[in-house]
Amino acid sequence: xxxxxxxxxxxxxxxxxxxxxxxxxxxxxxxxxxxxxxxxxxxxxxxxxxxxxxxxxxxxxxxxxxxxxxxxxxxxxxxxxxxxxxxxxxxxxxxxxxxxxxxxxxxxxxxxxxxxxxx
Amino acid sequence: xxxxxxxxxxxxxxxxxxxxxxxxxxxxxxxxxxxxxxxxxxxxxxxxxxxxxxxxxxxxxxxxxxxxxxxxxxxxxxxxxxxxxxxxxxxxxxxxxxxxxxxxxxxxxxxxxxxxxxxxxxxxxxxxxxxxxxxxxxxxxxxxxxxxxxxxxxxxxxxxxxxx
Numbered sequence: 011x012x013x014x015x016x017x018x019x020x021x022x023x024x025x026x027x028x029x030x031x032x033x034x035x036x037x038x039x040x041x042x043x044x045x046x047x048x049x050x051x052x053x054x055x056x057x058x059x060x061x062x063x064x065x066x067x068x069x070x071x072x073x074x075x076x077x078x079x080x081x082x083x084x085x086x087x088x089x090x091x092x093x094x095x096x097x098x099x100x101x102x103x104x105x106x107x108x109x110x111x112x113x114x115x116x117x118x119x120x121x122x123x124x125x126x127x128x129x
Numbered sequence: 130x131x132x133x134x135x136x137x138x139x140x141x142x143x144x145x146x147x148x149x150x151x152x153x154x155x156x157x158x159x160x161x162x163x164x165x166x167x168x169x170x171x172x173x174x175x176x177x178x179x180x181x182x183x184x185x186x187x188x189x190x191x192x193x194x195x196x197x198x199x200x201x202x203x204x205x206x207x208x209x210x211x212x213x214x215x216x217x218x219x220x221x222x223x224x225x226x227x228x229x230x231x232x233x234x235x236x237x238x239x240x241x242x243x244x245x246x247x248x249x250x251x252x253x254x255x256x257x258x259x260x261x262x263x264x265x266x267x268x269x270x271x272x273x274x275x276x277x278x279x280x281x282x283x284x285x286x287x288x289x290x291x292x293x
Contacts (some may be wrong), residue, residue, distance in 0.1 A: 013293060018255075019216055019228045019230050019233065019234045020227070020230055020263065021214045021227065021234050022234050024214070024215055024216070025160075025214060028216060031143045053130075062215070064256075066237070066241075067255075068254055068255060075208070093237050093238040093239075093240070093241025093242060094241040094245060094253060095242075095245055096242060096244070096245040098249045098250055099245075107231060108262075113242075113245075114156075114159070114237075114238045114241065114242075115155050115156045115158070115159030115160070115238060116159065117159070
């Protein structure tokens, strides 16, 4: 399985990769994007099975990236990893076609539960 | 969590100190692990952040609730936290870019969780980070301040709202 991690923070991308490993999902291929626009392009070039995306990013945010992917006909599994875990944000994410929203701060168990819903 | 409180004289709900403390504790625990908690640090009201060297960061919330969430960290705390977040040796160098990235992510997480406590809809800004103490324009007022310590170094989290 190939996972695209989109976050403008290199530190957070490292933490997400480490948490995936701690959650028992360390064997996947990982590719990284620094913002939503780069993620949008990399979904075409890298063909990931899952996108784990921050919400708030420069250039293009996560929700706009997801909307652009769905508008382009992509049905790639997409989940948010974001500091904003309110019910309002969860509803916006689900309405846009996200499979899950993991709120920061998160645990390996939260990652495992979320990934099991799409693997 | 407790309900947002209202500060007399301000036409805005503000998060309680308990809530800001709980959010900060949760974020810190997730970033550095369970073995080292933030400790209370009594500081007289109105005292400037007293670290010798400091990093500071802010995020702004705009919409139904308006506010600014800031984090100030002692220089050594910021570098140790960054090393922890990047799984680097604590006695090794951490470049300023990585510290800025880590401190920005810290305020993003604290600010995003504070936003989630407040009435919506609203929008969270990208973090701004600086090497040095935070300074604020006179059009906002501090309504909540948390002073804690990690490994003996000071950490401060504040919430500001627009002045009425």
